[in-house]
Amino acid sequence: MKVNIIGGGPAGLYLAILMKAENASHEIHVYEKTPADVTWGWGVVFSSKTLDYLSSSDAVVHERLQGQLNKWTDVVLPYQGQEVRVCGNPFSAIARIDILKTLQVRCAELGVEMHFDHQVDDVKSLRDCDLLVGADGISSLVRETYKEHFEPEIRVGKNKFIWLGTRHLFTGLTMGFTESEYGPFACHAYRFNADTSTFIAECTEETWKKAGLDTATEEESLAILGKVFARELDGKPLLSNRSAWINFRQVKNAHWHHENVVLLGDALHTAHFSIGSGTKLAMEDSIVLARLLAEGKSIQETLASFEKERRPAVEKIQRAAETSRIWFEHMGEKMGPDPHLFAYDCMTRSGRVDMDLLREQDPAFVEAYERARAAADS
Numbered sequence: 282m283k284v285n286i287i288g289g290g291p292a293g294l295y296l297a298i299l300m301k302a303e304n305a306s307h308e309i310h311v312y313e314k315t316p317a318d319v320t321w322g323w324g325v326v327f328s329s330k331t332l333d334y335l336s337s338s339d340a341v342v343h344e345r346l347q348g349q350l351n352k353w354t355d356v357v358l359p360y361q362g363q364e365v366r367v368c369g370n371p372f373s374a375i376a377r378i379d380i381l382k383t384l385q386v387r388c389a390e391l392g393v394e395m396h397f398d399h400q401v402d403d404v405k406s407l408r409d410c411d412l413l414v415g416a417d418g419i420s421s422l423v424r425e426t427y428k429e430h431f432e433p434e435i436r437v438g439k440n441k442f443i444w445l446g447t448r449h450l451f452t453g454l455t456m457g458f459t460e461s462e463y464g465p466f467a468c469h470a471y472r473f474n475a476d477t478s479t480f481i482a483e484c485t486e487e488t489w490k491k492a493g494l495d496t497a498t499e500e501e502s503l504a505i506l507g508k509v510f511a512r513e514l515d516g517k518p519l520l521s522n523r524s525a526w527i528n529f530r531q532v533k534n535a536h537w538h539h540e541n542v543v544l545l546g547d548a549l550h551t552a553h554f555s556i557g558s559g560t561k562l563a564m565e566d567s568i569v570l571a572r573l574l575a576e577g578k579s580i581q582e583t584l585a586s587f588e589k590e591r592r593p594a595v596e597k598i599q600r601a602a603e604t605s606r607i608w609f610e611h612m613g614e615k616m617g618p619d620p621h622l623f624a625y626d627c628m629t630r631s632g633r634v635d636m637d638l639l640r641e642q643d644p645a646f647v648e649a650y651e652r653a654r655a656a657a658d659s
């Protein structure tokens with residue numbers, strides 16, 4: 282089988298690995314516009330369940346990723362100078378570039394033909410194959426080229442966010458909230474290697490403008506955020522990696538495939554970063570598609586089965602992610618005086634975590650919440 286994959290992110294590389302490992306005679310090309318050692322963003326976070334899922338699809342990649350993970354069990358909520366910890370939430374983080382390098386090495390070992398520094402400008406020129414995969418991310422050219430068939434729906438979030446790094450080493454999955462002189466800000470932060478943490482800052486457009494971030498240079502943005510989050514960052518500076526203020530875009534597609542073309546990962550669907558599931562969703566797409574392709578049915582049957590199997594799971598995560606995104610867009614209205622009441626609201630915001638689960642994970646947190654609730658209601 283000849284497969285052309287546009288995009289060498291987690292979705293494209295992992296599909297190439299799984300297909301080539303299953304059948305070495307496949308001819309698989311991955312076209313990636315950036316050089317092998319370049320990417321955007323900082324570290325990403327996985328839940329422990331995601332990694333179990335990877336272990337049963339490619340044990341080599343799973344083992345190599347395991348060795349590079351930074352693990353922790355607490356969600357930490359710094360809130361107006363106080364801090365609430367919720368235990369029993371196993372997560373791990375890794376630099377995005379390290380995931381890509383691990384996948385690239387495995388692709389090379391298996392004989393996948395990788396074409397780095399190769400931007401595809403004409404998708405149709407790569408159609409001469411059994412399967413063309415659009416794994417080209419949120420701004421997918423493949424999706425755009427066949428938009429009348431995929432019928433994408435792009436919903437733009439209201440908040441502004443920026444994906445930064447810092448040398449401050451956070452000790453858990455940190456969701457910090459602070460009411461600044463300009464309005465409320467949130468940060469999503471976690472350590473992902475020995476000396477660096479991811480730091481995503483988020484605020485409403487109104488706050489963003491009041492802080493002068495709409496006209497600030499990159500350097501000025503880092504300085505403004507450094508002051509807003511001085512307490513959370515322990516005075517350490519923020520770092521940029523081609524970082525820019527943007528609005529989250531939720532991508533959905535009415536149709537997932539057209540003839541021998543299929544979309545995968547962020548090109549097909551996105552989920553707000555506050556639930557940290559995009560890479561997981563992308564790699565799960567690859568697992569399901571590779572398994573169905575190995576069954577040897579026609580491409581049309583395979584792609585129809587792929588959509589049928591994956592759509593419900595993806596839409597469930599997208600619903601939770603959207604609820605979470607909207608919660609962050611209204612965070613200012615939720616910021617009352619009590620840190621435990623706020624932390625409970627934040628932890629349960631997407632509907633995936635409830636009182637019973639929290640009680641199981643961290644009974645002391647639930648007791649503190651119930652005391653605060655009773656005091657507030659009396």
Ligand SMILES: Cc1cc2nc3c(=O)[nH]c(=O)nc-3n(C[C@H](O)[C@H](O)[C@H](O)COP(=O)(O)OP(=O)(O)OC[C@H]3O[C@@H](n4cnc5c(N)ncnc54)[C@H](O)[C@@H]3O)c2cc1C
Pocket residue numbers: 287288289290291292293312313314315324325326327399400401402416417418419421422443444481545546547548554557558559560561562563
């Ligand atoms: C702020 C932020 C934080 C996030 N945090 C997390 C997290 O903690 N956990 C998590 O699981 N996910 C997270 N994500 C989501 C995650 O980054 C994506 O869901 C994931 O990268 C999707 O993988 P992908 O392979 O589909 O797309 P991408 O990783 O975007 O890869 C697409 C690739 O295609 C290439 N490409 C694009 N166009 C072309 C072209 N025309 N020709 C050739 N190559 C092309 C791009 O260079 C890129 O390498 C976060 C996202 C953001 C924005």
